[in-house]
Amino acid sequence: MKKLCILLLAICYLQLAGYSQSDKYVAAMKTNLALFDSTGSIPDYIALSNTFARIGDAEKTQWLPYYYAGLALSTEGWTSKTIDKDANSTQILAFTDKAQALTTDSSDLSEINDLRNMAYVQQLLVDPATRFMSYGKDASMALKAAMDLNPNNPRSYYLEGMSLFNKPANFGGGKDKAKVAFQKALDLYNIATPKSLYPNWGKQQTVDMLAKCQ
Amino acid sequence: MRKLYIILLFIVSAQWVTAQTTVVSGRVTDTKKKPMRGVSVTIIGTYDGATTDSLGEFVFTTTEKGAKILTASIADYKDDDHPVTIIPGQALKIDFTLKESLSELKAVIVTAGSFAAGDSKRGSVMSSIDIATTAGSNADISSALKTLPGTQQIGEQEGLFVRGGEGYETKQYIDGTLVNNPYYSSVPDIAQRGRFSPFLFKGTVFSTGGYSALYGQALSSVLLLESIDLPEKTEINASITPLVVGLGMQHLAKNKKSSWGFDYDYVNVGLYFAIVKQTPDYFRLPQFHNGDANFRIKTKHGGMIKYYTTFSYSDLGLRRPDVDTPNYKNAFALNNHNWYNNLSYRENLGKGWKMNLGTSFSTNLDNINQQVEDSADQPKQFDTATSYFMQAKNFTVQSLQNLFQVKAVFEKKITGISSFRFGSEYWYAYNKPIFNDTLHKQIDNYTAYFAEASIFLTNEIAAQIGVRAEHSSLINQSDIAPRISLAYKTGKDAQISMAYGTFYQKPEAMQLYYNTNIGFTKATHYIINYQYLNPQRIFRVEAYYKKYDALVSQVPYGPDFYSYDLAGNGYAQGLDVFFRDKKTIKNFDYWISYSYIDSKRQFLNYPSMIQPDFVATHTASIVTKRFFTKIKSGVNLTYSWASGRPYYDIMLNPSNKYFINAQGTTPDYNSLNFSAEYIPSIGKKNPRTFIVLFASMTNVLGQNQVYGYHYSYYGTSRQAIEPPAPRFYFIGCFLSWGVDRTQDAIDNNL
Numbered sequence: 001m002k003k004l005c006i007l008l009l010a011i012c013y014l015q016l017a018g019y020s021q022s023d024k025y026v027a028a029m030k031t032n033l034a035l036f037d038s039t040g041s042i043p044d045y046i047a048l049s050n051t052f053a054r055i056g057d058a059e060k061t062q063w064l065p066y067y068y069a070g071l072a073l074s075t076e077g078w079t080s081k082t083i084d085k086d087a088n089s090t091q092i093l094a095f096t097d098k099a100q101a102l103t104t105d106s107s108d109l110s111e112i113n114d115l116r117n118m119a120y121v122q123q124l125l126v127d128p129a130t131r132f133m134s135y136g137k138d139a140s141m142a143l144k145a146a147m148d149l150n151p152n153n154p155r156s157y158y159l160e161g162m163s164l165f166n167k168p169a170n171f172g173g174g175k176d177k178a179k180v181a182f183q184k185a186l187d188l189y190n191i192a193t194p195k196s197l198y199p200n201w202g203k204q205q206t207v208d209m210l211a212k213c214q
Numbered sequence: 215m216r217k218l219y220i221i222l223l224f225i226v227s228a229q230w231v232t233a234q235t236t237v238v239s240g241r242v243t244d245t246k247k248k249p250m251r252g253v254s255v256t257i258i259g260t261y262d263g264a265t266t267d268s269l270g271e272f273v274f275t276t277t278e279k280g281a282k283i284l285t286a287s288i289a290d291y292k293d294d295d296h297p298v299t300i301i302p303g304q305a306l307k308i309d310f311t312l313k314e315s316l317s318e319l320k321a322v323i324v325t326a327g328s329f330a331a332g333d334s335k336r337g338s339v340m341s342s343i344d345i346a347t348t349a350g351s352n353a354d355i356s357s358a359l360k361t362l363p364g365t366q367q368i369g370e371q372e373g374l375f376v377r378g379g380e381g382y383e384t385k386q387y388i389d390g391t392l393v394n395n396p397y398y399s400s401v402p403d404i405a406q407r408g409r410f411s412p413f414l415f416k417g418t419v420f421s422t423g424g425y426s427a428l429y430g431q432a433l434s435s436v437l438l439l440e441s442i443d444l445p446e447k448t449e450i451n452a453s454i455t456p457l458v459v460g461l462g463m464q465h466l467a468k469n470k471k472s473s474w475g476f477d478y479d480y481v482n483v484g485l486y487f488a489i490v491k492q493t494p495d496y497f498r499l500p501q502f503h504n505g506d507a508n509f510r511i512k513t514k515h516g517g518m519i520k521y522y523t524t525f526s527y528s529d530l531g532l533r534r535p536d537v538d539t540p541n542y543k544n545a546f547a548l549n550n551h552n553w554y555n556n557l558s559y560r561e562n563l564g565k566g567w568k569m570n571l572g573t574s575f576s577t578n579l580d581n582i583n584q585q586v587e588d589s590a591d592q593p594k595q596f597d598t599a600t601s602y603f604m605q606a607k608n609f610t611v612q613s614l615q616n617l618f619q620v621k622a623v624f625e626k627k628i629t630g631i632s633s634f635r636f637g638s639e640y641w642y643a644y645n646k647p648i649f650n651d652t653l654h655k656q657i658d659n660y661t662a663y664f665a666e667a668s669i670f671l672t673n674e675i676a677a678q679i680g681v682r683a684e685h686s687s688l689i690n691q692s693d694i695a696p697r698i699s700l701a702y703k704t705g706k707d708a709q710i711s712m713a714y715g716t717f718y719q720k721p722e723a724m725q726l727y728y729n730t731n732i733g734f735t736k737a738t739h740y741i742i743n744y745q746y747l748n749p750q751r752i753f754r755v756e757a758y759y760k761k762y763d764a765l766v767s768q769v770p771y772g773p774d775f776y777s778y779d780l781a782g783n784g785y786a787q788g789l790d791v792f793f794r795d796k797k798t799i800k801n802f803d804y805w806i807s808y809s810y811i812d813s814k815r816q817f818l819n820y821p822s823m824i825q826p827d828f829v830a831t832h833t834a835s836i837v838t839k840r841f842f843t844k845i846k847s848g849v850n851l852t853y854s855w856a857s858g859r860p861y862y863d864i865m866l867n868p869s870n871k872y873f874i875n876a877q878g879t880t881p882d883y884n885s886l887n888f889s890a891e892y893i894p895s896i897g898k899k900n901p902r903t904f905i906v907l908f909a910s911m912t913n914v915l916g917q918n919q920v921y922g923y924h925y926s927y928y929g930t931s932r933q934a935i936e937p938p939a940p941r942f943y944f945i946g947c948f949l950s951w952g953v954d955r956t957q958d959a960i961d962n963n964l
Contacts, residue, residue: 028261047265050254054263057256086749091289127749127796129803129841130341168843171896 028055029064029197036068036075036201045076049095056098063102063112064197070095070115071199077122085126092119110150111199116142117159139163154188157181158202161209179213182206234302239273242266242286242310250312253288258295276300286310290317314673316630321673322703326713326741326756327424329362329792331417339752339794339805345412348837349850350887350912352944354407355418356397359437360854361835363756363790363807364422367856367883368828370921370935372397372406375828376422377760378786378813379434379737382722386437387429388415389520389558391574392641394617398502398528399550399580403921403935404494409504409526409552416442422790423739423758424713427664427680427697428623428635433719433737433762441556443518444473444510447952453479455946457486458502474509492938497591498531498547517561526552533587536607537933538926541589544607549581566627570637573620582611602774603927613647615723628667635680636665643688645723654727658688658720666697674703684734686720691733693718707748713741721766725778733780736763750797752805760786765817770870776819784815784823804838819864821872827922830856830883847892856883863925863932875929884917906948913941 032051035043049072056065070092077088096116100109120139124131143163146156161181167173185206194200242253249270256263257278264274279300287293291312298306314320331340344358345351351358356374359365366375373381386396388410398406417440429436445464453460460479467473481502506524513519531547554576561569586594586607596605623637641660646653666680678699685692697715704710718734726732743756765782788811796803810832814823825831833856841848858879865875889910895901913919918940923932 024261044265046252050252050256050263050265051261053254054256055261058259058261087289129796129801130749170844170846 025055025059025062026197029068033068033197036072042079045072045079048072049076053095061102063099063108066095066099066102067112067115067199070099070119071201074115074118074122077118085122089119089123092116106149107153110146110153110156113142113146113149114153114155114159117146121159121163152188152192154185154192154206155199155202157185157188158206158209161185161206165209165213175213179210182210182213186210235275235277236279236300236302237273237275237305238262238284238300238308239271239305240308240310242270242272242312244291244312244314250288250291253286253310253312255284255286255310257300258283258285277302284308286312288312290320291315316670316673318631321631321670322676322701322709322711324668324676324678324699324701324711324713325709325745325754326699326701326711326743327739327758328419328421329359330419339754339792340418342412342416342418344839345418347839347848347850347889347891349852349889349910350854350885352407352889352910352912352942353412355410355412355415355437355439356408358412359418359420361805361807361837361852362420362422363792363809363833364435365809365833366828366830367833367854367885368921369405369883369919369937370403371828372400372408374420374435374437376435377758377788378784378811378815378826378829379760380826380828383432383434383719383737384437385429385432385435386439388439388522388556388574389441390428390570390572390621390623391556391558391619391639392431392617393554393574394576394615394643395552395554395578398526399548399552399578401530401532401548402534402544402546404938409524409554410439414441414522415439422756423760424697424699424715424741426678427666427682427695427715428637430662430664430682430684430695430717431660431719433717433735434760441520441522441558443520444470444512445475449950449952451477451948451950453946453948455944456489457481457483457944458946470512472509472511474507476505476507478503478505480504486943490939490941490943493936494532494534494938495543496530496532497545498529500530501528503527513561515562515564517559519557519559521555521557523553523555525554526550533591535933536586537924537931538604538928539586540931542594543587543589543591545583545585545587545591545593547583547585551577551579553577568625570623570625571621573618575618576616578613578615580611580613580615582609582613584609606774609650611647611649614645616642616644618642630670632667632669634665634667636663638663647727656688656723656726658686660684660686660688660720676701684718686734688726689720689730689733693734693736704744705746708744708746711743711745713739715739721778721780725766729777729779732766732778733764735765735780735782737761738763750795752792752794754790754792756790758786758788758790762786762815762817765815767817768819768872770819770866770872772870773866782815782817782820784813784817784826786811786813786829788812801843802838802840804836806837807833807835809833819872820862821864821874824862824874825860827859827861830859832857845892846894846896847890850889852887854883854885854887858882859922861922863923863929865929876925876932878923880920880922881918883919883921884915885912885919886914886917887912888914902951904950904952907946908948909945911941911943913937916940 035048049069052065052069056062073088073092076083077085096112099112117139120135120142124135124139143156143159146153161178164173164181165178189203242250244250251266251268253266255272257276260278262274262276262278264272266272279302281299284296284298285293292315294310294312296308330338345355346353348358348361359374360367364377368375371381374384375381376384386393397408419438421436423435425436445466448465450463458479458481462477464475465473483500504526508522511519528550533543533545536542536544556574558572563569584607588594598605619641621639623635625633625635627633639662643658645656662682662684664682669677680697682695695716695718699713701709701711717737721732721735738761741758746753762784764780765784766778767782768776769779770776791808794805811829813829814825816823835854837852839850858881860879862874863876864872867873892907895904919937921935923934925932
């Protein structure tokens, strides 16, 4: 009886230890994900990226921390005027490589490819005239891969819309084509039921862009 | 039992007791003691850590305890690990110093004396498309490079005249091996185009001096062309213009590991000359047939085998007034066959070793007939006793030039990003000119050994040290040529670079027919430059001093005869400035080049140290390009200006000494060149047909250009050397049909 009690308690202890481990992960992820949506002062995205990278390095088996580490750098890349875009995108791509190695699920890989698309677009914008051939091609290949891997990923259509919106109409872009892509994205956002911690950004941006396309 | 239960509960609940926290803080600086922000400091294996702020400081709390490793890391720097023992409650203060990691992408580049062009090259000043779209170039590589500083605006002769050097002091290499005939055969006073299209190459390095030990036999400069690897997709292309029509195909294998292709084009100026009058009287309208073929194979370990062959046939004949006798004419007829082959193989040998093998074979046959004719276009003969110099203008030459070469370069990566290269090359040159039925024959076995080390001490300091040893059997001479370059990074996008080297070159074939005891001509270069380069702006200023220690000079022995020796010498010194800006004005890209040169030499028949007739003291170019996205068109304008060039009439006095009978300076050179392209298929997703419409005009303002003067034998009259027509017009339509690998329609039909 004594032995059984000890055994049971040992099992309980181990269970608790294991449970509190993933609890710690979820809690840390939730806390940091909340910083992405903060409406107060602009967060330090570099620090946020480092925090996610830390979680990823400690966990070793989770792709999401690396994905968000890349996403934080990508957000910094869109807003900062001083950051070295080439170096920043190289880092984002390094994070997508790490994330890609840790999952084989096609909807996960679709999200990762959307992130790769953003990294390439940021590099393209450094010198569009010279770079549209090289980085432009990489960006559209990444976006196509994202759509093939998960045709219901709303973020892919949001990014497609952004690309069309910024391209001149006689180059195959324009507001009308962008509107179609944004509408498709919005429809998919409305029926999406993302798992906890999984990427679900972009709905508000899509709504804002649709307004610009009217 | 109850005691045990309580003890066990205590153990379990101990888990819920908040562990004691420790504060970890510190500062991160670089090796220059500057604080670094954005550095991630982490206790390895845990979530605990922080990012440094603008003062380089970090602070965080941890519940970890015991032996841990605290690490600081940020991209492009080596991680710094500090083993620590965390005692709960006892604050920990750790400072880090981060060392930059050696990275090929960040390291300083040795740039003294060289301009890189190409899409993948770091520090490129021009891209491959730039060479094709620069107004005035008409897609000729040499013409596009004449908008860079250090080159002369020579219009009457082909070649790149670099920093006081003759055109033959610049040599061209494709994939490492020398090109014997890079230009179409010479026609008096009309500069010829290069034989190779810029679209064959993915990268160009134009060296204006101080180049690597891997190359030699060029006193002034080398143009290193790197051919493209596999094409993007299978494509058929066609060109339709009033001057040239062409058709070609590049086929990419389904597994994307190999490709083959061929091209043919035919040039006939008949239609163009009927519309645009030319000064010379063409009795045989210029025609060119060009065909080429290639294959490329990617090897298992990431290497590449490339073969390129091109065959060309050209024919033309033109008459110009004779300078000595006003009613007479000089009829020049040229017929050329040229066949060039280049096979290269680059491979990764494993363990950090790389190999580059190249072999090339070319044969060139010129059939030249030069004849003095009277006003009725009938040939005239002259008595050599009374009019040797007139009869000397009647001649035929059948000149055969063969060159076979092999070259091997091995490269090994040593510590960090430093590397060591060594290798050897062998050229077999066979020249057989038959001049008026007199056969000359010249064979040269040229061998060279070279070794070079690229040493990166840090990302800021690099040195390239090399040596080249050469031997020519024809002149029976050897030499050893050291080459040293240094580069030092002064700021994020700025650096200083220096180069020193000695350069040897065999005298020209013509000069060696009569006397092979001459030896190598020699030049020593000293170059220093400052460069600021980022994707939007480039600024570069370079100063150089070039000493020509040995040059060929003519030794006269009678009014019309001379031999050669190596008593000539000279110098060239100057300043070159280059500025390019793609950012300031939207969709507008421009660059400005300026060169100042002070050069004198005593060579060939120059009686003393004088400024050569191919050197203008000031040269400047402004190149502009503007793309109008709304109409999918680009407009390019180039303005080139050079101060006047000296011209001389050198004669021989009765005591067998050369003297200057007449001299002067030509007017300044001015030319405004225009080109435009319209690309309707741009921006379309996977267009079936890709079209480019192109138009260009040189010398838009019709400015008068005089390159020099031909003087008559007795110096009493002269002719201005001018372009054959004031302007050159060109329009063309270039089409390509790409085959998407997923649509095999064209493939099946072929």
